[in-house]
Amino acid sequence: MAQEVKHLKTSLETTDDCEDEDNKQIYAKNSLDRFGDDLYEVLLTYLSLEDRFRCECVSKQFQRTVFVSVVDITLSDEFIQRLMNAKRSYVQMLATIAINVHSFHNITDFTNDTLFGNNLHKLVLNFHSDPFNHFWSAFVAHNQSLQCLVLKSCYFENTIFMTEMCGQLSRLTQLRELSLGLVFGELDDQKSAVVNQSLRTIGVNCKQLQRLSLRLQSSTNISLNSLRVYRRLKRLHLSAFAAIDDQLLDPLSDCKRLTHLGLDLPRMTANVLKDLHIKCPRLQYLLISNFHNNTECLSHISRLPALQMLVIDFEEWESYDFSDNDFWDLLSKNMAQQMKRNKTSLETTDDGNEDYIQHPMIYAKNSMDRFGDDLCALIVSYLSLEDRFRYECVSKQFQRTVFGSVVDITLNVRFIWRLLNAKRSDVQMLATIAIKCPKIETIDCRRIDTEYESRIPEMLYLFRDYCRHLGEIYCDLWENNDQSMRSLAPLITRIGGNVRALPDRQWLTLFYRLSHLRVDSIDKVFDKSNGKLLAKNLRNFVLLSHSQHYNHRWPAFVAANQSLQSLAVKSCHFVSKQSVREMCGQLSRLTQLRELTLGLTLRLTDGNNISVLNVFLRKIAANCKQLQRLSLEWSSMPNEPLFTLDSLRVFRQMKRFRLQTDADIDDHLLEPLTHCKTLTHLELHLKRMTPNVLTDLHQYCSQLQYLYIDDMNSIIDTECLDHISRLPALQKFVIKRRRKTTFSDNTVQKFLAKSPKLVSIKIV
Known part of the structure; x- marks a missing residue:
């Protein structure tokens, strides 16, 4: 294979709407394609814009996903300088970005801090003073949506102007983040009270x-009693250059939600931190700047019960005499735990605008926590249910996410056997699963052996009680469980078989949400006494056998099931041309049909079997315009003419075709597929096929991606492989061989070299 795998995890799944429960995803073992575009898109969100352009060429998958998550762009001095120095003109560069990053909706220009317009979400003012106070009234009135306000330096000669400004700011009821830089001269007790009252006004009104x-820049002592009214505060940063009262942080005892605290108080004493563990018991992040910390400070800090990260910021010229023992003592007291949160572990769950320059992410370098729960949830979604329980203990992040994506569960024989042989009782095990996976929406318990049927109702009751989102159950019917079927009937949407287990056919009417049904005879869906149809509005119907004696049932069934999208009649036996016409005429009325499976045995006494078959198929194709999948099984008669399928010419919308027959095959059997331009999947079970059937397959099916051949007579040799290698779009090739023969390595290598897009070859 000369090229890399290029498609996402459903690369060989056509875009039709038919259900496809048995088709496995197709991808190379060494390819990340199996994880899909959704995972790639999340991974690439962690790249910078520059890195996205650098990594775009890695693969087609990267090209599809690398720019999707770019929704904002920053035009900084460095960015513009790089544009000016690029080999291409900066206009071309910006055009390239605009074309690739077509979904961004926010541009921040750091070259000009002035912001204009109404309905702003964020405003940053580098400077404000008394003469501009009159602008606040109009600005606030037109920007009630403001969520973040930053006033870097506000100069007030008189506290009256500050009271006026804070009164206007208190009208911003949507405000979630506020930064104030207040510059005063000397503050006496009266002016200090005015400042606190102004801040209290904002705290009371901005809920x-x-x-x-x-x-706060002032030459006199500062107190902040007004902080008591900021009860919803989660992050606080204080900066002051004046002398600090030891009780400065006492008001924080009323801020029960505070998790982040930054202190830039050069003139504070260690006593300020003395009772911090009592005032801020939920504090996770503490920043101390421009203060000469000592062991006494560390001792106070170590008492904080929830602290996860401590940052001590000091200038290069400052020296600290901490010993290793000092830090080990701090760690032993309060930081024995590892980082346990996701990438926003220290980001509270408020809806305030994040500014990642001011608030950097916090995580350990060797931790995957920095990638977040969203990415972790996608990764673990590829695990089986059994593996999810095995890996649940890996981390707190796994515990939070590993069961979140479990929305369906299959109760098969192996699963039940393991439950019965577990150390804990099967009821306890099922209860554990149901509790851990509360989002389960679908349960499939079809095809379970008879010996375990008696346990199924009990299991389903458990899931129904614990899983509030449970909406669908797929099951077979169980004998001697009348009450169970009656109570679970509103949830049952698919029945796999054994309708004979019903105490009365009339019970089918209980399953009013039924969409999928499998029976052995069409007569089983009609009431014995009055002939009333009991199953309506089905989407999928499987009929195991049918004969002309029940043709009279088709008109009523078709009329009440116009929503039918998939029909399988596994075995049909007809002896007259008229009976074939009758059934064909009825099936052709199913205009919503997208998938059809027919197993036909014609023993006509009044017509040519093959000719009648082609007329039958041609009429269905002419009326069922949405039919995209066709499966045909044909049982031949002795001395019958060569089998042909000219009727395939009219199946122009067909995407998948399966053919099985024991008849003698015409070498040009597949030539009509030339007209099926959208055919991508072909499956052949031809007992008497010759190599010539495959000679021009590349011309008939130029879009074919998947080919399955049941090689009953070992005709697939080097010549046949050469024919198959010409298929230009083939991605997966499966051969089923009845004899234990293999191809040489050279033969396989040549085949792979000639098949430009082949991803997988399988010999079974």
């Missing part, structure tokens, strides 16, 4: 405020 940053 959604969750992040507050205060930078």
